Amino acid sequence: MNSTIFLLFLIIFNLFALWLLAIIIGDKIDRRLVHESDRLKSTIEISGDSLVFISATEIMEPDFKDSTEHPFLLRIYNTRSDLIYESLNHNYFSRLETEIPDSLSKSILLSTESEGSTYRLMLDTINDRNGNVRAVLQLAVFESDIDETREEFLRMNLLVLPFFILLIFILSIFLAKRTYRPLEQIILVAASISASNIKNRVSYDAEPEDILGRLRDTINDLFERLDLQINQISQFTDNASHQLMNPLTAVKSELEYILKKRELPPQQLETIAMVAAQTDKMIEIIRSLLIISRSHKNLITSKAVVSFSKVLNDYIKTSYPGLKFAVENDIYIKGTEEYVRIVAENLIENAIKYSHNDSGGVKVTLIKKGLFAELSVADNGMGIPDSDKEHIFERFYRSKDAEKMGIRGFGLGLSLVKTIVTLAGGTITIEDNKPSGSVFVARFPVIILGD
Incomplete structure (x- = not known):
């Protein structure tokens, strides 16, 4: 039961970790987009109706020219949504089509999918000194980082999870044996208890207030009460047998004396003989009870x-x-x-x-x-x-x-x-x-x- 709960917890934890990783990587991509957007806007100057790059170095970086490990697509649109600039690596993003909102007043981040590829987009405004929107800057990156990380995480889980399950199984067996060891001892002690062997007690380390400690003390108290009851029954049987044996022995002696004298009529002697036989049976029963009640004391100590x-x-x-x-x-x-x-x-x-x-x-x-x-x-x-x-x-x-x-x-x-x-x-x-x-x-x- 505990191993099942732990395994379920492990699966839930993995799903949570996968979700959290996606969020972290997504946040990292968004911060890169914001950083690149701010950096690019700082190199653009508005001159009349034209946009001028103060330094071409920024847009000629490898991430804007080639298909690097993490390439950027840069597009700039005028206020009529006409494309006025596109980075040199646009062929790698040829499937990406974007609709520019008619009235964009602040930057937005969104995800989109086009022909099997997933992209993360940022649309940001390029404003003049008066705060008027003069153009829209679009940056796009592939969201493959998130997909690749998710796939890598799943592959790692497929490799590691079986070992975790095996480890949990082994630990469960170990913990189960450790947990049930006191119960096994209770079973062994209880199985050994008899009228002649009532002194055994359950002994294992546990705090008195612990559940196993309480179980141990309760079982031992039960054995103590059984021991007391058996001793009381044995003592009663012993005393009762003694009390019965003495008068029966006296009766038997008197009956044997009468039968030996044979002074009574035959019919009465026959009745007395029958009573004597029954008396012998009673004495034999009491003798057996005495032996049973005393035997465990004599044999154990002898x-x-x-x-x-x-x-x-x-x-x-x-x-x-x-x-x-x-x-x-x-x-x-x-x-x-x-x-x-x-x-x-x-x-x-x-x-x-x-x-x-x-x-x-x-x-x-x-x-x-x-x-x-x-x-x-x-x-x-x-x-x-x-x-x-x-x-x-x-x-x-x-x-x-x-x-x-x-x-x-x-x-x-x-x-x-x-x-x-x-x-x-x-x-x-x-x-x-x-x-x-x-x-x-x-x-x-x-x-x-x-x-």
């Missing part, structure tokens, strides 16, 4: 390194004896054993739920690929529709297919996995398992011991 290979290998052997798995040795990542088990448990349990033959259709693999540890959990179930893949890691999200099939869950497991993987600096994706099923792939940055 410098612990865990053997991914050993923890995963031991956990699968203990919890899922018949599960097919392949674990590469000596893979270490940032984190704790608890978080590794949470990730493995939720991914494996999720795969078993959706497999056609329970754990027999599930395969777990841990390998090292470059600088990342890649954990993949594959199942041979019904797969996940593309529409669900976009939301599968959201808290409390449950697919319609899972609800139709009666598969139990709260929609927290995969959200918890996503939180832990992300806070550990990794990523998690979903792929289709051919011919059926899904593959969850979690990638963690590898820690090289000794670095």
Whole structure:
């Protein structure tokens, strides 16, 4: 936009300069005509009815004799408009015809065109001592100076203007990049903001009252408020979970005691067992919420390194004896054993739920690929529709297919996995398992011991 305005300004400036040059050159020609007229009249003497040149030197100058670079045509007319004198170079002005006004009382300047040539004329009176007009002096020059200057100026513009346009284009790109650099930084910082990375701020040099300075301060204030809100939500979740966990744990203990004593009728024991199962589910939900609310604090501040290979290998052997798995040795990542088990448990349990033959259709693999540890959990179930893949890691999200099939869950497991993987600096994706099923792939940055 700025470059377009500047280019338009440049064109207007060129047109103005061309117009101004024409005026300046025209004024210069007029001053030459006036000067020559005054000089010639000073050499003419009126004697009776005759005009006498006191000195022939003036009218014999090259500009009045030949076709010089700037020749003059001199003509003198009597009061009856009869031509009584014409300069020797009149052949070069043969196309010029002039009508002498009947009553000319003062000098006039005018432009005229004749057969393709443009002339600048001056008509001036030659007066006697009494002020009576005795003759009319005509001076004429070609206006080619103006035309040539205009053409030269246009030629120069045709040569120079493309370079100006190129220069403007380059400057526009440079200025645009410089102008948008703060906006790019805002985009990068905003893209990096998450619940676990809310401390980043926009920083670039700008005065507080400047528009970019105000934008920077406004964005940073927004991030400050987000940071405060996230901390408040996390604190509330932590406190609420604690407050709920204590009575639920007490209820669970009492229910387990009653079930162990078995002093009540079978029907009541069955009801209590159902309540105990629901209590376990509530405790599991609260436990997940506690981990989510605390995980970003623990993972960010923790410098612990865990053997991914050993923890995963031991956990699968203990919890899922018949599960097919392949674990590469000596893979270490940032984190704790608890978080590794949470990730493995939720991914494996999720795969078993959706497999056609329970754990027999599930395969777990841990390998090292470059600088990342890649954990993949594959199942041979019904797969996940593309529409669900976009939301599968959201808290409390449950697919319609899972609800139709009666598969139990709260929609927290995969959200918890996503939180832990992300806070550990990794990523998690979903792929289709051919011919059926899904593959969850979690990638963690590898820690090289000794670095």
